[in-house]
Amino acid sequence: MANAPRKAETSIDAIAADLVAVLVAVTEGEPKIMTIANAAALPSGPFQFGHRSLQTGLRAWVEAQTGHPLGYVEQLYTFADHGRTGDARAPHRISISYLGLTREDQVREGSEGHWSGWYEYFPWEDHRAGPPALIAKIVAPKLRGWAKSAESTSVQRARWQRAAITFGLDDRAWNEELVLQRYELLYEASVIPEAVRDKPAGEAVVPGRSMISDHRRILATGIARLRAKIKYRPVVFELMPAEFTLLQLQRSVEALAGRLVHKQNFRRLIEQQELVEETGAMAAETVGRPAKLFRFRHGIVAERAVAGTKLPLSRS
Amino acid sequence: MANAPRKAETSIDAIAADLVAVLVAVTEGEPKIMTIANAAALPSGPFQFGHRSLQTGLRAWVEAQTGHPLGYVEQLYTFADHGRTGDARAPHRISISYLGLTREDQVREGSEGHWSGWYEYFPWEDHRAGPPALIAKIVAPKLRGWAKSAESTSVQRARWQRAAITFGLDDRAWNEELVLQRYELLYEASVIPEAVRDKPAGEAVVPGRSMISDHRRILATGIARLRAKIKYRPVVFELMPAEFTLLQLQRSVEALAGRLVHKQNFRRLIEQQELVEETGAMAAETVGRPAKLFRFRHGIVAERAVAGTKLPLSRS
DNA sequence: TTCCATTATGCTCAGGATAAGTATAACCTC
DNA sequence: GAGGTTATACTTATCCTGAGCATAATGGAA
Numbered sequence: 001m002a003n004a005p006r007k008a009e010t011s012i013d014a015i016a017a018d019l020v021a022v023l024v025a026v027t028e029g030e031p032k033i034m035t036i037a038n039a040a041a042l043p044s045g046p047f048q049f050g051h052r053s054l055q056t057g058l059r060a061w062v063e064a065q066t067g068h069p070l071g072y073v074e075q076l077y078t079f080a081d082h083g084r085t086g087d088a089r090a091p092h093r094i095s096i097s098y099l100g101l102t103r104e105d106q107v108r109e110g111s112e113g114h115w116s117g118w119y120e121y122f123p124w125e126d127h128r129a130g131p132p133a134l135i136a137k138i139v140a141p142k143l144r145g146w147a148k149s150a151e152s153t154s155v156q157r158a159r160w161q162r163a164a165i166t167f168g169l170d171d172r173a174w175n176e177e178l179v180l181q182r183y184e185l186l187y188e189a190s191v192i193p194e195a196v197r198d199k200p201a202g203e204a205v206v207p208g209r210s211m212i213s214d215h216r217r218i219l220a221t222g223i224a225r226l227r228a229k230i231k232y233r234p235v236v237f238e239l240m241p242a243e244f245t246l247l248q249l250q251r252s253v254e255a256l257a258g259r260l261v262h263k264q265n266f267r268r269l270i271e272q273q274e275l276v277e278e279t280g281a282m283a284a285e286t287v288g289r290p291a292k293l294f295r296f297r298h299g300i301v302a303e304r305a306v307a308g309t310k311l312p313l314s315r316s
Numbered sequence: 317m318a319n320a321p322r323k324a325e326t327s328i329d330a331i332a333a334d335l336v337a338v339l340v341a342v343t344e345g346e347p348k349i350m351t352i353a354n355a356a357a358l359p360s361g362p363f364q365f366g367h368r369s370l371q372t373g374l375r376a377w378v379e380a381q382t383g384h385p386l387g388y389v390e391q392l393y394t395f396a397d398h399g400r401t402g403d404a405r406a407p408h409r410i411s412i413s414y415l416g417l418t419r420e421d422q423v424r425e426g427s428e429g430h431w432s433g434w435y436e437y438f439p440w441e442d443h444r445a446g447p448p449a450l451i452a453k454i455v456a457p458k459l460r461g462w463a464k465s466a467e468s469t470s471v472q473r474a475r476w477q478r479a480a481i482t483f484g485l486d487d488r489a490w491n492e493e494l495v496l497q498r499y500e501l502l503y504e505a506s507v508i509p510e511a512v513r514d515k516p517a518g519e520a521v522v523p524g525r526s527m528i529s530d531h532r533r534i535l536a537t538g539i540a541r542l543r544a545k546i547k548y549r550p551v552v553f554e555l556m557p558a559e560f561t562l563l564q565l566q567r568s569v570e571a572l573a574g575r576l577v578h579k580q581n582f583r584r585l586i587e588q589q590e591l592v593e594e595t596g597a598m599a600a601e602t603v604g605r606p607a608k609l610f611r612f613r614h615g616i617v618a619e620r621a622v623a624g625t626k627l628p629l630s631r632s
Numbered sequence: 633t634t635c636c637a638t639t640a641t642g643c644t645c646a647g648g649a650t651a652a653g654t655a656t657a658a659c660c661t662c
Numbered sequence: 663g664a665g666g667t668t669a670t671a672c673t674t675a676t677c678c679t680g681a682g683c684a685t686a687a688t689g690g691a692a
Contacts, residue, residue, distance in 0.1 A: 262681070289638075290640080563668075585650095
């Protein structure tokens with residue numbers, strides 16, 4: 001390949017780009033994602049001439065398909081779905097994915113949009129009530145089988161080590177951020193429908209709703225990013241109503257992280273960081289002692305140098 | 317906009333995609349980036365039909381243009397350079413950027429590639445010898461002027477607050493990760509050449525070499541990502557030779573972070589994390605007491621659950 | 633009314649991690 | 663052997679974190 005010009009003059013290598021949205025909300029302690037096509041796809045559409053930017057294109061598609069306006073948005077990842085779709089000779093099509101955070105509001109009637117619980121797609125990711133039974137009962141045995149099916153013993157060991165690390169087996173700690181790694185592992189082990197869609201062999205056995213194309217993979221990317229981000233950026237508040245109790249805030253964090261946190265320590269961290277302020281009002285219609293209502297201090301983000309939200313999600 | 321089909325059948329919205337590489341090396345305590353076109357551009361080229369994936373396309377371009385093979389690679393960001401280039405009606409062109417880490421080796425003779433120190437492009441980012449004089453002498457006054465030029469006093473205050481936070485003015489702490497925010501701020505304030513390239517007004521005054529198109533912005537993104545990542549992932553070792561002393565390792569980290577770290581604490585952290593092991597040999601040809609040579613323990617990455625590298629870069 | 637379940641909130645305490653400094657060792661050049 | 667330079671071992675004070683105890687409000691059941 002000779003020294004090529006830095007920019008192709010008028011590129012003959014035209015491709016198509018899709019914009020895909022992982023739109024997240026948390027309602028009553030359950031994380032939801034916006035889906036279309038009977039909960040089998042994420043909102044998405046091609047990047048078109050008319051779009052002034054990638055984000056405006058994305059917003060247009062999401063609003064058209066779901067009737068839901070897009071609030072906070074950040075880019076996730078760009079990939080050419082290729083080996084995945086199989087047709088190696090087809091013109092290139094790349095997907096540019098985004099993570100969006102909102103509140104679950106009224107979805108326009110008659111629209112295709114639908115909020116789905118994200119743990120329907122990843123039942124092994126919810127550890128709020130301890131490790132889900134299906135990990136020990138289904139996932140681990142299947143991964144053990146996959147490891148054993150390798151030729152050499154060194155590959156067998158490497159496979160099982162990888163499985164144990166990502167799924168917290170053999171007394172290893174569960175790491176809630178490895179969402180994508182776990183999905184990729186299940187894909188490679190051919191124990192989810194997406195993996196056997198192309199290759200005819202194998203049988204999908206691990207429970208969990210799948211999606212078209214790469215969408216469940218994109219969703220895994222979004223969840224992983226969000227679980228990592230809530231630990232050092234105050235993004236949870238994008239998912240909260242204007243006023244909330246500290247327990248509601250905690251439940252939202254736990255819903256996203258898929259694990260429980262120590263209540264008193266959680267409150268201490270939130271309060272000492274001055275991320276919230278009391279509204280003066282109290283929560284109504286609750287069981288137990290009424291809680292103070294808080295609101296997010298938007299000012300703090302500007303005041304501090306990119307305020308870090310610490311959450312007690314490090315160890316344990 | 318009616319409910320559109322989820323995937324355009326055969327998209328008429330063809331676009332072109334460029335692959336851009338921020339290829340980093342550290343030599344003798346100085347961070348370098350691979351450049352072409354007389355150090356005014358990053359290696360890049362269009363994503364073509366022949367490329368099997370985005371990464372293979374990138375590797376092909378970098379090797380063709382610089383003769384340097386690509387090692388560790390991770391995706392940075394995808395954007396449509398648009399408002400930036402001005403031609404709002406031109407067909408869409410998106411850039412997909414990557415961060416690559418290697419060692420500075422022999423660049424093939426006659427190739428266009430050249431290693432440039434990255435602080436030539438961002439002289440305000442090197443705080444290893446304290447805050448650079450040009451911040452107080454040039455950057456701060458210019459940003460003050462930009463803030464004052466706003467209409468309302470509230471905007472004036474907001475502008476100056478932003479400047480103070482990103483550049484650590486008014487006794488605020490310097491945050492080395494805000495590389496992109498600082499660049500964006502200088503761009504908005506029209507005090508760098510890129511900003512006045514389109515708009516004829518203004519005069520570029522802040523020192524620092526600029527690049528074609530969005531390339532300096534992409535470089536800022538890469539530096540920011542790397543500065544963030546060395547704190548929690550063992551990526552520094554991608555930049556080190558097979559054997560190194562702890563001081564060399566420290567100097568590399570400091571070069572990337574643009575700030576000094578406490579020597580004894582640095583060693584303690586590195587050693588207690590078992591990221592390195594002694595080779596048994598000692599460093600030759602040095603001043604002072606000879607240091608032990610270490611090598612990176614590749615095994616540790618697999619052993620631990622995505623081993624976190626802690627570095628003493630948090631406070632201070 | 634009392635007791636209990638439930639949630640809110642204040643406080644303590646031990647262990648670990650971190651920043652920063654002191655002290656000593658090993659090598660070189662002059 | 664004095665002085666510069668780097669390596670390496672300890673010490674200390676502080677802060678952070680995880681974990682638990684205790685008490686305060688509230689509503690409903692006994």
